[in-house]
Amino acid sequence: MANADDMAWFKRNFHGPMARAVRGTPITVDFLTALACQETGEVWPLLRRKLTDVDRVLTLCVGDTIDRRSAFPASRAELLAAPRGQEMFAMARQALVDMARFVKGYEAVARQPAKYCHAFGVFQVDIQHFRKDPDYFLDRTWASFEGTLERAMGVLRFALKKRGFEGCTALSDLELATVGIVYNTGGVRASAGLNQGFRPPGGTFYGQALFDLIRLAHTVPDPGAAGPMLAVPPAGEALVAAPLPVGAGGTPMKVTVSEGMLRLRSAPEISDPPQKNVVAHLPDGHPVRAHSGPLKGFFGIETSFKGALIRGFASARFLVADAPDAPIELTRPAPTPPAAGIVAVHMPAKAGLVTRRRDPATARSVDEKNAPGRTGTTPDELRRELAAIVAWLGVDNPQFLRYRPTRTATFCNIYAHDFCRLAGGYLPRVWWSSPALLRLAAGAQVRPLLGDTIVEMRANDLFRWLRDFGADFGWRQAGTPTELQAEVNQGAVGAIVARRKEEGRSGHIAMVVPEAAARPARRDRGGAVTAPLQSQAGADNFRYGTGRANWWNGEQFAESAFWLHA
Incomplete structure (x- = not known):
């Protein structure tokens, strides 16, 4: 599939016509770049490395040779029987042969004389439209960038109308991805999220894959721009959207x-x-x-x-x-944890002692060998790694006493700590006492001593810690469950935390985890997430579930928040 270098090539060559085409619409150059990658990203990135003629690359952007289809033509015979069908088959067959000379993945199918392409152009117009507009195909309008772009924009305008986005001046990445689903399928079920559209065997659904590509396109600057919209994160971190400022006016x-x-x-x-x-x-x-x-x-x-x-x-x-010029601060999470002053702290290790999931909970962090981590550089890799962490922690395994609730205690805080530690985000199991914090802030060195300079952290404490120290350690709040789930689906770490009104009673923290086809979040008919996909310890331990919708707004809680860590 296409990568950032391919996107840079695409923008260098086609930014001008794309910028003109999207003017006055909420469609963006980054979206069109991502759409081209999603539609023909298995073809033109290979071709551009082998051919110097950009126009020649465009003429070879064809694909889709799958025979089983419900749309016209359902068979080769149906195509040949249509007016000018013989011409269309000959062109579609030759297009496959020409493209397969450069793209090895199509070599075998091109040797079959009955096979031909069903989709044409960088933005892939399907052959089902041949009967209504044969000239578009036979005159090879699709083989020019302006031709394929004009057709794509027509379909996108239809998709905007279908989604109710006509008249909008800007759309979020999530909203644009749903427009892409309509482009792919002709419709969208908002309540199903992004796991819709074409899905290759064992692969990612069209909607989620397009969202991933839109985000990647944000890391590639437009020609002449000072820099990209988003910086490329280090390995093991997700490409999370930057905090949005408050709009003008008001x-x-x-x-x-x-x-x-x-x-x-x-x-x-x-x-x-x-x-x-x-x-x-x-x-x-x-x-x-x-x-x-x-x-x-x-x-x-x-x-x-x-x-x-x-x-x-x-x-x-x-x-x-308030004062007319009163600013609203935009909190940005620190890219790296502090190395001096108020730093991360853990319960000191004890020689010869291994803290295991099978053992009752203590203030120490799990340190068993062969634990999974988060090191990927793509959303697919990060999603798989987070799923591996959930599987390894096995929060619902009754043999893992570390998380199993007792008659008097539950361990949501410990599970959240272990999850974040494996995923590379710091969420404390123990934290500095108030006197220790004052000494650290003054530049002193402080030795961690349980019950003296460090104390155990429970869910209520974690709520306060995230509010007071979270940004220093890479955390930021998300405004809605929908935003939280979308970022976690990119491979980010997410949590919902609620503080109990009655001090001394348990608050709660649940990790939010990436969706899968069989494990969706709960959404309303408009597509807003009402219950993210969660993984938790507590009175009820589960690896995956949506729990009770809006649990964080229970009357037993004083306040709640959604948190993200790249």
Whole structure:
């Protein structure tokens, strides 16, 4: 398949016509680049290395020789019987032979005289359209970039209408990927997420593969640009979207609460129970921008909090005017953990002691040999590695006492720590005590001593740690479950954490894991994730599940948040 170097070649050669074609639409050059990679990425990246003539490369961008199909032509005989079908077969047959001279994967099928191509052009127009528009195929309009691009944009405009995106000026990567699914199949079931469209044997669905390619295209700068939209992450980290700033406009306001946090809601009303429609919690003094209202005593607001772009409705009683030039801080996760000052800490190892999954839980981290990790450089590799971590930890194995709940304790915090440690993200099992933090901040060296300078971390503690220290160790918040699941599907580490109202009672943390065809997240009819795919220890241990929708908004919890680590 195509890589970043191939995308750079594609942009160098075709950026101009693509930029002109997308003007006035939410389609982007990166999306078209990704679409070309998804449609013919097994062909032109090989051809460009063997041929210097770009036009010749374009004429050889053909494919799809699968015989079993429901669309016209269902057979070679049906094609030959159609008006000008003999001409079409001859051209489609020769196109296959010509392309197979350079692409070895097609050599065997090209030796079969009945075989021919069914799709033509960089953006692959299917032969089913031959009966309505024979000239497009027989005049080889598809073999020019302008010809294939014009046809693709026509289909994409249809797809935008089908998705209800007409009139939009910009779309997210996730929304663009659903437009691509319509391009591939003619329709989309939003509630099914990106696991839709063509899927090669053992491969990734069209929708998810296209999303992966859109993200990769963001790492390739356009000709003349100062740099790419996203930097290439190191091995073992996912290509996660950068935090989005608050948009322009809106009335500057700030939160004013005397107790607890401001509940930001999905609608201008207090739900029953009151926590049910809460989408975020904001602290006293936090700046926001009001874009609507007051309506029913609520302002529609937007803000950024701990790296998450958050939108919702806030009670007018808890907002006051802010300075006109009051900034809204954009928290960016640190690329590497701190090497001095307040640094990561672990329970010191004990000579000769191996901490195993079979042993009862302690403050030490699992250190068994041959544990899996996360070292991949592609979304497919990272997804497989996260699945291997889930399998190895075996949280539902009754023999693994480390995670098995007892009559008085559950171990969601320990499972989350072990998961993150194997995946390369720091989530503490123990953390510095308050006096130790003061000494570290002053530049002193502190020895980790359990019960003195370090303390064990429970779910409520992890909630506070992520809020206060998470960004220093690579974490940022996600604004919605949909954003959280989409980034985890790229191979990122994700977690949902909720803090209990009653101090001393257990909060909860669950890891969010990549979806698979047989293991989807739960979505509503519009495609919004209502319950991400989770893996957890707790009162109920499971490797994969969606649990109870909106559990983090239970009335027993004071606040909750979604967290991401690349």
